[in-house]
Amino acid sequence: MPITKNIARSLAALTLGVTAGTALAGPTLDAINKRGTLVCGVHTGLTGFSAPDRNGKYAGIDVDYCKALAAAILGSPDKVKYVPLTAQQRFTALQSGEIDLLSRNTTWNSKRDTTMGSVFPGVWFFDGQAFVVNSKKNPKVRKLADLNKASVCVETGTTTERNLADYARANKLTFKPVVFEGQEATEKAFQSGRCDAYTTDSSGIAAMLVNLPSRADYTVLPEIISKEPLGPMLRRNDQEFFAIMRWMIFALQQAEESGVTQANVLQMKAESKDPTIQRLTGASGEVGKGLGLDADWAVRAIQAVGNYGESYDRNIKPLGLTRGMNALWNKGGLMYPMPLD
Numbered sequence: 170m171p172i173t174k175n176i177a178r179s180l181a182a183l184t185l186g187v188t189a190g191t192a193l194a195g196p197t198l199d200a201i202n203k204r205g206t207l208v209c210g211v212h213t214g215l216t217g218f219s220a221p222d223r224n225g226k227y228a229g230i231d232v233d234y235c236k237a238l239a240a241a242i243l244g245s246p247d248k249v250k251y252v253p254l255t256a257q258q259r260f261t262a263l264q265s266g267e268i269d270l271l272s273r274n275t276t277w278n279s280k281r282d283t284t285m286g287s288v289f290p291g292v293w294f295f296d297g298q299a300f301v302v303n304s305k306k307n308p309k310v311r312k313l314a315d316l317n318k319a320s321v322c323v324e325t326g327t328t329t330e331r332n333l334a335d336y337a338r339a340n341k342l343t344f345k346p347v348v349f350e351g352q353e354a355t356e357k358a359f360q361s362g363r364c365d366a367y368t369t370d371s372s373g374i375a376a377m378l379v380n381l382p383s384r385a386d387y388t389v390l391p392e393i394i395s396k397e398p399l400g401p402m403l404r405r406n407d408q409e410f411f412a413i414m415r416w417m418i419f420a421l422q423q424a425e426e427s428g429v430t431q432a433n434v435l436q437m438k439a440e441s442k443d444p445t446i447q448r449l450t451g452a453s454g455e456v457g458k459g460l461g462l463d464a465d466w467a468v469r470a471i472q473a474v475g476n477y478g479e480s481y482d483r484n485i486k487p488l489g490l491t492r493g494m495n496a497l498w499n500k501g502g503l504m505y506p507m508p509l510d
């Protein structure tokens with residue numbers, strides 16, 4: 170056998186020996202472990218997603234994702250430092266290393282996934298852009314076409330602004346966009362009658378309305394004009410943390426699919442004969458090892474926040490939003506956790 174082939178073989182064996190088995194810790198996981206805290210960039214206040222609760226503690230489905238990661242990596246959902254960020258600040262905070270990840274109603278699109286030093290490991294909440302009007306002020310507006318020539322409050326630094334222009338052009342409508350910086354300013358302007366309508370993600374509209382005493386005065390129009398797949402984000406070139414973030418999404422959704430809950434996860438681990446549940450809970454297989462974590466990583470996450478459906482029901486259901494696209498694939502939705510092996 171020629172010597173070069175031999176060398177190539179031993180090199181291949183060496184490489185295999187190094188990469189098979191436990192994943193190497195990437196820079197973000199290393200930093201989290203060293204610090205003992207996960208630094209999570211969140212929304213400053215979006216009910217159901219991330220907002221301080223009555224005790225001043227951050228709560229919401231985006232916050233649950235941070236807690237689940239901290240439980241899996243550091244052993245406790247409390248080992249999180251929350252950094253509240255506006256739509257404008259969010260990407261720089263991630264790029265500069267101020268936060269480990271961004272968990273904040275952020276739309277996954279090609280620009281943000283390829284040109285900004287960041288990547289999305291999955292979708293945490295499927296959304297779309299909607300419109301709301303004050304029916305007292307505009308009683309005749311029932312559908313988007315009725316808003317032709319109307320003024321629309323919209324927030325800068327978001328995907329919303331361009332969707333509005335694209336939709337108007339495609340549907341031969343004219344809107345007068347009135348642009349504001351920050352959610353509070355945009356909402357306040359709309360509520361004070363500065364514009365005929367307000368447009369943002371339908372979850373954002375629901376979160377605004379749930380806090381308004383006069384919410385009966387408002388009508389959400391039936392059209393959804395865009396796809397807003399919202400997901401967490403991390404810095405590029407960190408395959409290890411990417412895998413943890415991606416498989417956390419799948420694990421919490423698989424828990425729902427398999428009927429594993431906050432209340433029964435320990436019992437499931439001890440007793441279930443279902444191979445998927447065994448792999449999810451670390452009773453068998455090496456899912457945790459592949460992620461550079463221990464066997465109980467997902468058990469701790471589920472203990473901390475429940476499965477995806479439990480987190481949804483606790484945080485999003487009170488906004489009056491049905492599961493829709495966020496239901497599991499076998500219940501008519503789009504959530505499809507990849508198989509655990």
Ligand SMILES: N[C@@H](CCC(=O)N[C@@H](CS)C(=O)NCC(=O)O)C(=O)O
Pocket residue numbers: 212213215254255256257274275276324326327328329350351352353369370372373374397399
């Ligand atoms: N999902 C879209 C829109 C996000 C968006 O507009 N969010 C609003 C509220 S629903 C927001 O976060 N505003 C808060 C702020 O600017 O501080 C995006 O990623 O650009």
